Amino acid sequence: MKEFAVFWGCTIQARFPFLEKSVRVVLKGMNLPFRDMDGFTCCPEKSLVNNIDHGLWLLTAARNISLVDKEAVDLVSPCTGCVSNLATAKGEILSNPRKEGEINSLLKEVGREFKGTSRLYHLVPFFHDEVGIQKIKQSIKRDFSGMRFAVHYGCHMMRPSHSLKNDDPLEPKKFDNLIRALGGESVEYSTKLMCCGQGLDRVDQHDRALQMARVKLRELKNTGVDAMALCCPSCFLQFDNNQHLMEKEGERFNVPVLYLTDLMGLAMGYTPQALGLDGHRVDTEPFLKKWKEISSRPSAAAAFSEGMKKEGSFI
Amino acid sequence: MFDIHLDFDLLEKCNRCGACYDICPSCLNIDGYDPRAVIKDILNGNAGRWLTSVHIYQCLECHHCLEICYQNYGFENAMTAMRLRAARQGIHPPQVRRGWDMFVKTSRLGEPSLAARKKLGLPEPRESGKEEFLKLLEVYRMRRHGPSPCLRER
Ligand code: SF4
Numbered sequence: 116m117k118e119f120a121v122f123w124g125c126t127i128q129a130r131f132p133f134l135e136k137s138v139r140v141v142l143k144g145m146n147l148p149f150r151d152m153d154g155f156t157c158c159p160e161k162s163l164v165n166n167i168d169h170g171l172w173l174l175t176a177a178r179n180i181s182l183v184d185k186e187a188v189d190l191v192s193p194c195t196g197c198v199s200n201l202a203t204a205k206g207e208i209l210s211n212p213r214k215e216g217e218i219n220s221l222l223k224e225v226g227r228e229f230k231g232t233s234r235l236y237h238l239v240p241f242f243h244d245e246v247g248i249q250k251i252k253q254s255i256k257r258d259f260s261g262m263r264f265a266v267h268y269g270c271h272m273m274r275p276s277h278s279l280k281n282d283d284p285l286e287p288k289k290f291d292n293l294i295r296a297l298g299g300e301s302v303e304y305s306t307k308l309m310c311c312g313q314g315l316d317r318v319d320q321h322d323r324a325l326q327m328a329r330v331k332l333r334e335l336k337n338t339g340v341d342a343m344a345l346c347c348p349s350c351f352l353q354f355d356n357n358q359h360l361m362e363k364e365g366e367r368f369n370v371p372v373l374y375l376t377d378l379m380g381l382a383m384g385y386t387p388q389a390l391g392l393d394g395h396r397v398d399t400e401p402f403l404k405k406w407k408e409i410s411s412r413p414s415a416a417a418a419f420s421e422g423m424k425k426e427g428s429f430i
Numbered sequence: 431m432f433d434i435h436l437d438f439d440l441l442e443k444c445n446r447c448g449a450c451y452d453i454c455p456s457c458l459n460i461d462g463y464d465p466r467a468v469i470k471d472i473l474n475g476n477a478g479r480w481l482t483s484v485h486i487y488q489c490l491e492c493h494h495c496l497e498i499c500y501q502n503y504g505f506e507n508a509m510t511a512m513r514l515r516a517a518r519q520g521i522h523p524p525q526v527r528r529g530w531d532m533f534v535k536t537s538r539l540g541e542p543s544l545a546a547r548k549k550l551g552l553p554e555p556r557e558s559g560k561e562e563f564l565k566l567l568e569v570y571r572m573r574r575h576g577p578s579p580c581l582r583e584r
């Protein structure tokens with residue numbers, strides 16, 4: 116496998132370092148050739164930067180991409196926003212030679228060159244396509260049989276598809292496949308592809324952000340799932356932190372929120388502490404407790420064969 | 431070259447279509463959010479009245495409308511253009527302003543939390559590209575607008 120640089124992004128490092136921990140533990144545990152790189156800046160974020168200066172948004176993204184281009188490594192990020200921003204800017208620049216020329220004449224002033232040769236991945240399609248389901252299954256010690264998950268993709272994992280091209284933008288499958296590879300059930304629910312709504316928190320509309328979070332959490336409370344599975348720090352902020360804020364006001368949904376790598380790490384045998392699960396605001400204990408209970412029960416197949424042995428035999 | 435332009439032909443068709451109302455999370459969940467009302471005013475030359483409206487910031491940029499659009503357009507384009515136009519006039523939610531200020535000063539939207547990293551046993555964070563970014567920003571501003579005020583004084 117080609118070496119890749121991890122693009123952590125601002126949100127994970129500033130607010131959720133325990134998510135970085137969880138990703139690192141899994142990348143190391145699977146012996147994947149990742150490295151950290153000096154020199155990255157904000158991707159940059161769309162709703163704040165692109166809404167004020169589109170040119171600077173493009174240029175900053177192009178500079179970040181030029182760093183991996185130079186090292187001839189791919190880029191993998193555990194943040195959907197970072198990948199979507201970088202890929203969208205890359206697509207826009209590559210489709211317009213004049214723009215590319217202008218960007219490169221600016222970058223030249225600081226000794227950089229945008230080529231757009233490195234591949235940009237989000238962690239979910241990366242695990243699905245590059246690492247592969249088989250290898251993931253082989254790394255598991257204890258799977259999630261009997262556990263029900265609500266996958267929340269996060270819009271920017273696969274949209275805009277003209278630039279990301281990594282899954283069906285309206286009917287994505289890869290995250291569900293990963294959950295199944297871990298032995299869990301990925302339940303269908305009607306608001307599955309609905310945006311988390313965290314963007315509203317970034318434009319001073321906190322109450323509306325909560326209102327959006329509620330729509331999905333209410334459905335999941337009624338559906339009855341053991342956890343929500345996601346892989347984006349903004350969505351995490353929305354469903355973990357904001358759910359916790361609502362809990363404090365007496366509104367309880369009881370939907371633990373787990374990062375893809377939390378689940379992979381647990382299945383690989385790492386402890387919740389090693390994966391930084393104690394950093395989550397919504398209690399993950401009920402999820403862990405049920406998992407322990409289920410997996411200490413003998414499987415139906417094992418119980419059946421046991422029964423066959425015990426009951427009297429004709430021979 | 432780096433500006434976003436609106437295609438009025440596409441907008442005209444969008445104005446007559448409306449298929450996106452059924453999938454747009456903001457149309458479905460926020461009272462009064464209606465991209466087509468904005469589009470109508472853009473087409474009639476009355477865009478200005480939306481510059482101070484919260485609605486132009488209620489587009490979540492989820493790109494759902496872009497993906498289902500029969501003309502590969504998406505009514506989010508109108509909302510993005512309106513936000514940029516508002517920004518040109520210095521109108522934006524305070525939080526957007528704060529985020530922008532932090533970005534142009536530090537190249538990031540938050541610094542790694544060192545104490546928490548230590549507790550978790552994470553390695554030292556890598557150097558950011560701040561210095562180089564600030565230099566690039568100055569070059570970019572010079573090209574777009576000429577010397578910045580502090581350079582002009584010199
Ligand atoms: S991008 Fe904006 S306008 Fe389009 S569907 Fe999403 S919230 Fe609605």
Ligand code: SF4
Pocket residue numbers: 443444445447448449450451495496498499500501502503504505506
């Ligand atoms: S964005 Fe496309 S599909 Fe949606 S209302 Fe406009 S024209 Fe119709």
